Amino acid sequence: MINLLFYFFSSFSIVFSLAVIVSKNPVHSVLSLILVFFNVAGFFVILGAEFLALLFIVVYVGAVAVLFLFVIMMLDIKFVSLNFSMYRYILIFFVFGFIFFFNFFFIFFDDLISIKTRYNFLSFFVNYFLSVDFISNWCSFVMFSNNLIIFSYFIYTYYFFPFVISSIILLISMIGAISLTLHRRNDVKRQFIYKQINRTFSNSIVWKN
Amino acid sequence: MEKLNLKMTTYFIAYFNILLKSFAIILPLLLAVAFLTLLERKIMASMHQRKGPNVVGFFGLLQAFADGLKLFIKETIFPNSANILIFVLAPITTFLISLVVWAAIPFGDNLVISDLNLGVVYIFAISSLGVYGIIFSGWSSNSKWAFLGSLRSTAQMISYEVSIGIIVLCVLLCVGSLNFFDIVESQRKIWFVVPLFPLFIMFFVSGLAETNRSPFDLPEAEAELVSGYNTEYSGIGFVLFFLGEYSNMVLMSSIITIYFFGGWFSPFNYISVLPILPGTFWFGLKTASFLFLFIWVRATYPRYRYDQLMRLGWKVFLPFSLGWLIFVAGFLLGFDLYI
Numbered sequence: 326m327i328n329l330l331f332y333f334f335s336s337f338s339i340v341f342s343l344a345v346i347v348s349k350n351p352v353h354s355v356l357s358l359i360l361v362f363f364n365v366a367g368f369f370v371i372l373g374a375e376f377l378a379l380l381f382i383v384v385y386v387g388a389v390a391v392l393f394l395f396v397i398m399m400l401d402i403k404f405v406s407l408n409f410s411m412y413r414y415i416l417i418f419f420v421f422g423f424i425f426f427f428n429f430f431f432i433f434f435d436d437l438i439s440i441k442t443r444y445n446f447l448s449f450f451v452n453y454f455l456s457v458d459f460i461s462n463w464c465s466f467v468m469f470s471n472n473l474i475i476f477s478y479f480i481y482t483y484y485f486f487p488f489v490i491s492s493i494i495l496l497i498s499m500i501g502a503i504s505l506t507l508h509r510r511n512d513v514k515r516q517f518i519y520k521q522i523n524r525t526f527s528n529s530i531v532w533k534n
Numbered sequence: 535m536e537k538l539n540l541k542m543t544t545y546f547i548a549y550f551n552i553l554l555k556s557f558a559i560i561l562p563l564l565l566a567v568a569f570l571t572l573l574e575r576k577i578m579a580s581m582h583q584r585k586g587p588n589v590v591g592f593f594g595l596l597q598a599f600a601d602g603l604k605l606f607i608k609e610t611i612f613p614n615s616a617n618i619l620i621f622v623l624a625p626i627t628t629f630l631i632s633l634v635v636w637a638a639i640p641f642g643d644n645l646v647i648s649d650l651n652l653g654v655v656y657i658f659a660i661s662s663l664g665v666y667g668i669i670f671s672g673w674s675s676n677s678k679w680a681f682l683g684s685l686r687s688t689a690q691m692i693s694y695e696v697s698i699g700i701i702v703l704c705v706l707l708c709v710g711s712l713n714f715f716d717i718v719e720s721q722r723k724i725w726f727v728v729p730l731f732p733l734f735i736m737f738f739v740s741g742l743a744e745t746n747r748s749p750f751d752l753p754e755a756e757a758e759l760v761s762g763y764n765t766e767y768s769g770i771g772f773v774l775f776f777l778g779e780y781s782n783m784v785l786m787s788s789i790i791t792i793y794f795f796g797g798w799f800s801p802f803n804y805i806s807v808l809p810i811l812p813g814t815f816w817f818g819l820k821t822a823s824f825l826f827l828f829i830w831v832r833a834t835y836p837r838y839r840y841d842q843l844m845r846l847g848w849k850v851f852l853p854f855s856l857g858w859l860i861f862v863a864g865f866l867l868g869f870d871l872y873i
Contacts, residue, residue, distance in 0.1 A: 376652055473712060
């Protein structure tokens with residue numbers, strides 16, 4: 326059953342990610358991108374990480390893809406003409422494919438945690454799972470801990486440094502995006518609610534001779 | 535052969551079980567939507583001092599079914615320049631998503647289709663997909679009104695989802711679990727409206743905006759946009775959008791009941807003067823009273839301007855709910871440390 330689901334999700338994600346590139350209508354390609362996200366969330370469910378799967382759907386499908394759709398629908402491109410040959414890009418494809426491949430290679434075989442932390446992490450596992458406390462209480466551990474509890478336990482203890490770093494990076498990028506797009510125009514009439522609320526009879530009516 | 539037969543029977547029973555369970559949710563839900571429309575028309579009528587529908591059936595009880603029949607036998611019209619595939623898929627998606635969410639909502643003690651440990655996140659994830667039906671319907675019908683309505687609706691739903699998420703986080707901090715049964719069980723002593731009253735008010739208003747109800751029904755704004763994203767839909771497409779919207783309303787009120795009003799616990803637990811009613815009765819009563827509140831608001835308040843709506847979402851609700859999140863976390867931590 327698990328194998329069947331894996332092949333289902335992986336084949337559909339490959340088909341739809343090809344459709345993202347190939348389809349002429351940009352809205353169709355965003356639609357297939359959403360379906361790719363869904364199938365990848367299915368992978369997470371197979372791996373037993375339901376929380377990550379749901380988070381993936383909330384963030385990527387519920388927020389990121391909607392913004393893509395907004396931008397694409399507001400732009401006035403109905404159809405991109407595909408009359409030029411795609412083979413022109415094959416060299417670039419190989420270069421970028423090579424870079425991505427090695428990126429993933431290094432990520433999978435080396436992570437960003439320092440050796441000391443990793444040692445602590447391992448020693449935590451050894452100490453915890455071989456302790457008397459755990460052996461006598463493993464039943465309650467299995468019963469009362471779920472995906473989220475274990476996930477947050479590790480994030481806030483042993484992986485807190487990458488967690489904080491990534492949150493700071495996200496904050497900086499958010500502020501950067503806002504400051505890039507924010508330009509106040511002075512010739513627009515604005516509504517200041519606090520001014521309206523603070524208006525009283527005495528400071529709005531002036532007797533002029 | 536014997537063994538295979540047994541296996542087939544087991545599978546059949548399992549599938550039949552799932553089928554029956556989903557029908558046991560879907561049919562009452564559709565009935566509830568039908569009577570909700572009647573309720574809305576009757577209440578609005580009595581607030582306007584009219585009679586409302588009173589011809590079909592006693593007190594117009596069959597009015598909703600007559601309307602449904604009329605819509606079902608109407609012709610389905612496809613606009614000439616519409617993108618047919620997405621045009622057909624959009625109402626189906628809306629309706630499907632509004633039904634799928636109900637799998638994790640508990641109605642009483644142990645009355646739920648699937649008791650998820652991450653029920654809150656599940657509902658949040660699925661209801662964040664509800665945007666797609668609207669935005670795709672607006673784009674695919676290739677009409678300016680529908681497109682503007684869908685853009686408005688999407689921006690509104692995304693903005694208010696943020697504050698809803700943070701308010702739910704405050705409730706979850708008090709509970710310490712994402713399971714709906716745990717959430718309701720932790721309100722046995724006191725409902726969360728009492729300690730978290732401002733959050734309840736904000737959640738209710740955000741729920742109004744999230745379900746595109748008035749005073750935030752800008753996507754429909756019939757004076758300027760005809761009727762928003764479903765302008766080009768007729769017949770069954772319109773019915774599916776309508777059912778989706780109203781079942782989202784029922785969903786929002788039952789979520790408010792679970793988060794803030796103690797789910798299926800009766801308000802008279804300590805007095806026990808009344809004969810003991812089942813928990814589902816109290817759940818239904820609370821949900822129905824919130825639906826009444828939705829309709830009451832519609833009959834009372836005028837529509838917001840769009841920039842006022844965005845200001846309320848981003849500049850009022852978001853900072854206030856973030857502040858409450860930090861306050862609740864600090865308060866709980868303080869209690870843990872010193873008491």
